[in-house]
Amino acid sequence: MGINCLRTDIHNELKHLAMDEDGAGPPARLHLGQEVVLCDPVEGKLTMKNGEIHDADLIVGSDGIHSVIRTSVLGYEQKALSTGISTFRCLFDAAKLENLPDMEWFTDGPLTFIRRVTSPEQRLGVLGLHPCRCGKVINVVAHHTDERDQDKHEWSEIATVEEVVEQLKHFHPRYLNFLKLGEQPIVRWQLRALPLLPTWINGRTALLGDAAHATLPTLGQGAAMAFEDAATIGCLIPMGTHREDIPARLEAYQSLRKARGELVNRESLEQATIPSKRGLWFRSRELRTVIHGYDAVEITKKYFKDHFEGAT
Ligand SMILES: Cc1cc2nc3c(=O)[nH]c(=O)nc-3n(C[C@H](O)[C@H](O)[C@H](O)COP(=O)(O)OP(=O)(O)OC[C@H]3O[C@@H](n4cnc5c(N)ncnc54)[C@H](O)[C@@H]3O)c2cc1C
Incomplete structure (x- = not known):
């Protein structure tokens, strides 16, 4: 059985988890109305619409289906079709x-x-x-x-x-x-x-959620995949990770996430556009098990232990 949440309710809960003073770690800061217009993915520089330039150790392009960061990561503009x-x-x-x-x-x-x-x-x-x-x-x-x-x-x-x-x-x-x-x-x-992208990463920059794999809501998994992507990055890049280690961690992120995001992307599209595949999500217990039976946090923690433990 699925649980339905309104988008505003999820946003409020995420804000609470990220920004409350009594949460884990220093509270995140949210800067509203700040539009990114350009990104240097390798150097880690963000140019804002107001002309400011910010330096970053890590840039996560979670800017949705019309992503600007995607253009910088790929080196060309890829629109969703x-x-x-x-x-x-x-x-x-x-x-x-x-x-x-x-x-x-x-x-x-x-x-x-x-x-x-x-x-x-x-x-x-x-x-x-x-x-x-x-x-x-x-x-x-x-x-x-x-x-x-x-x-x-x-x-x-x-x-x-x-x-x-x-x-x-x-x-x-x-x-x-x-x-x-x-x-x-x-x-x-x-x-x-989006068509499948050649890469989700470039230097110290990664695409996450719809920026990487926007698709139809046929399987109801778009936001769920964005959460899994975010959890994976969170486990691979804990607090204290050195700047020079970021590119290798993002390689790991891509190898853990890309095939799964693309599976959801293609199935969501095909199950809406190919008449013989319509409703397959509801008929196929196997597919639902592949999607719902996956624990991104556990899998990434194990990957981290096997590949990076002691490096941070
Ligand atoms: C009709 C419909 C139904 C859906 N139903 C479901 C469902 O049932 N279940 C499910 O899991 N998913 C569903 N989805 C998909 C889900 O909404 C998306 O997959 C999810 O919102 C993606 O999250 P995201 O954070 O990647 O992008 P978004 O939610 O699009 O967030 C992107 C953010 O980046 C900001 N931004 C964009 N450009 C810039 C910029 N240049 N500078 C600064 N900020 C910027 C935007 O303002 C926005 O806040 C549905 C989608 C649609 C359209």
């Missing part, structure tokens, strides 16, 4: 479900389980209702074939309820009733994927 798939997302308060007709398919049973309805048609149509905060808030996602020229549109746009209903009109009306409850903004996100 359009897939012809988009998704609508919105939230609503679960209390509003009371007294709404034809919602038994959703409200019968615990309000903590994901409900997922797929379209029987060849075109992609997936409607997911994900209860969060113990069933108090419902997160709605609706993946659909996007017949627009995606490159001519913004990657995320505000959508109207009418546009959503038009896209989902092939679903039985009982699955669409909750749309009356959706709270603005409803956002239409283009779902894009």
Whole structure:
């Protein structure tokens, strides 16, 4: 069974863990509104939009699907490619479900389980209702074939309820009733994927999360992989690591993480775009075991012990 968390809740918890005075180690400092425009990955220099230049022993490019650091690591710009798939997302308060007709398919049973309805048609149509905060808030996602020229549109746009209903009109009306409850903004996100990259590292700089392996949310593993990447870097580069040791630690990071990130990247894309593979994530216990049965911290600690113990 999966546990659903709202992004804001995860961010708040991460901030608390990283920045609280009584946490492990010195509290991290967060500088908001600071845009990186350039990076020298080998020397470890970051140039900010305001002209400041910062020196670093280690640069972790966790700047998402549109990563600037990725361009510096690769030496060329690699955009995430359009897939012809988009998704609508919105939230609503679960209390509003009371007294709404034809919602038994959703409200019968615990309000903590994901409900997922797929379209029987060849075109992609997936409607997911994900209860969060113990069933108090419902997160709605609706993946659909996007017949627009995606490159001519913004990657995320505000959508109207009418546009959503038009896209989902092939679903039985009982699955669409909750749309009356959706709270603005409803956002239409283009779902894009990065091709596999030749490298995730360069000198003292590494890519992490979507910057390295942005893909579709078919397996629901994008953020999970970013957490695993981060845990791996954390275990390989503990406090006190010498500057000159960083490049070798990042080689280790790449050898531990790249194949796994790429597996999730490719499967997420193929299971959305190849009709015979649709739904494989839910049918294949083997694949779910490969993904869920992996302990990035334990594996990295063992790797560290075998390769670097005593070196720090
Ligand atoms: C519709 C949808 C549904 C999803 N569902 C799931 C799911 O169910 N489960 C799951 O695990 N994943 C899911 N994902 C994927 C998940 O959201 C991403 O994989 C995850 O957010 C990646 O985290 P990240 O830290 O790498 O990047 P991001 O979350 O994109 O964070 C990047 C950060 O870098 C900052 N930044 C960007 N450029 C710069 C710059 N130049 N200078 C300074 N800062 C910069 C941004 O402001 C942002 O704060 C979904 C994604 C989408 C689009």
